[in-house]
Amino acid sequence: MLQYNWDLLFISLILLKVLGYMEDKLVTLAILTYTKAQILKNVLENEGIEAHIHNVNQIQPVISSGVRVRIKESDLPCALKITESSAWLSEGIVGEKTPEVKSTTKKILIPVDFSNYSMKACEFGFNLAKEDDSEVLLLHVYFTPLYTSSLPYGDVFNYQINDEESTKTIIKKVHADLNTLSNSINEKIKSKELPNVKYSCILREGIPEEEILRYAKEQRPKVIIMGTRGKNQKDIDLIGSVTAEVIDRSRTTVLAIPENTPFKQFGEVRKIAFLTNFDQRDLIAFEVFFEAWKAFHFSVSLIHLTELKDKWNEIKLAGIKEYFSRQYPGLEIHHDVVMSDNLLKGLDKYINDNQIDVITLTSYKRNIFARLFNPGIARKMIFHSDTPLLVIKD
Template identity: 25%
Template structure:
């Protein structure tokens, strides 16, 4: 059975992500595991006097485990009310560990053979600030598949999933995995590429046709389409497809010093939080873990 990992900190955004993950799990036949990471403060020699007794850590950790248990029950109860007619019992489990969030998420993902991380994205923050400076960004840097859910966004069966590409060869492998994710929902995959009128149309046509031919040869899925977006900037092209493409999920590949890196260049001034109102699926290059 497939497994979805949800990092939770007991915030409303994390709880909403857990609800989304549980509904998603119903569609793809997966179990959901909520992971709460109990962070232990680090002390420097200069602050040696600021030492907490181990008993204090234990009390806080026990409280976190109790809160996690309640959250599991709450998520299960909401799921039962929404899907009781299907006769399918949601498999929701909780785990509490100590450490740094991004490291423990990556470790748990690998050791427990998870398929996907679903994490909440706070709309109140700038997306780029969130991605560059928060746990979400650090998790992405671990090169594991992450589906970011905006605060308050409720699950709906995906009908169209956009995949932003720069025609890299590794994107074909990623599309194979994305197709397996889309199949249970019979969702369309819309391959998009952002380019401008200044480039050579003959060269662009050759590159596009070569990429799409490789997709047709390698990806076993019929509901795949292509759309070119004419824009001087990648960000504006992505904004346009999110606002006008009637898509349910935007998918991007996190390639260091590549497409995703270019998008986030100048990240502290770039603000996409007003535009990304839908889930953002970020995949590592050459990703081949079933989702």
């Protein structure tokens, strides 16, 4: 970070003011999300610096990727001192200036929480990156007292010294944890357990699913790989809930890897089940799926889940299978209608009986009420399946 000669800067600004060369105009100190901008505004005002929040998008103010925190030009030296000395503010301001990428990139995003299932996701991600020369992005999202205090339970944010000290401790710990993870990965690369691919470590502060979605929107990775615990855990873990939320809301393909998955790379996958509900979007999703993974060798079973027997299900599924066989002549394709009064149990039985390695399905864009009151099968399977789940976005 740049170091300033504060005395010289103060004297220069005072002289300019006295000589009439500098108007007390507003300047932009930072562009942040609204929540963080509100925190910074309160911090500055507690120090006697008047601050204003202005929307970046003046044409459509409701639709904004960020807001400007603006202050008087004469207050700039003091404001810079405050942001430079604050552990959270310096991290946050630097972290939110990443420009959004407009097209899908050869990047693989892996959110990590330093757990065993995070390492399983890393194994998949690094091996996949080796196959097509992609870059791996390891993202960790952490909470701080400043962030949780700013959530909208009141109009006023109280900036406390003990919160600042707690934040410094948290940031120091997550940096240390990320360094430990990086060192572990480097050791695995050195011992040939992982391939030597380009990777970066990124820290973000906030709510995990929100920051993962925001970062994915900025970077446009080709896939997000997330670790989960699987169905045998007694508690519904945080990372599973985060993964389910990312699957629901992300516009990027998501690969969820349970901790006890017996293989470490997609090249070991031999059988994939592709779930279809006879929606036209499933045909498009299958094309997206095949183009992304055609470098690997596997067979596909087209699966339709139903609670009631209907001869048209078999006819429609056979028709789709015939269509795909013509479109992808080198691909081995099977089809089965799975009938059960409990769809998840019926699917589990089919997976076990047929030794399915990966389940693939399409996640349709749904509004928040549909997600809350009628969770999609992808979300349900995060907590009830030990099989990797590949979710293609429509």
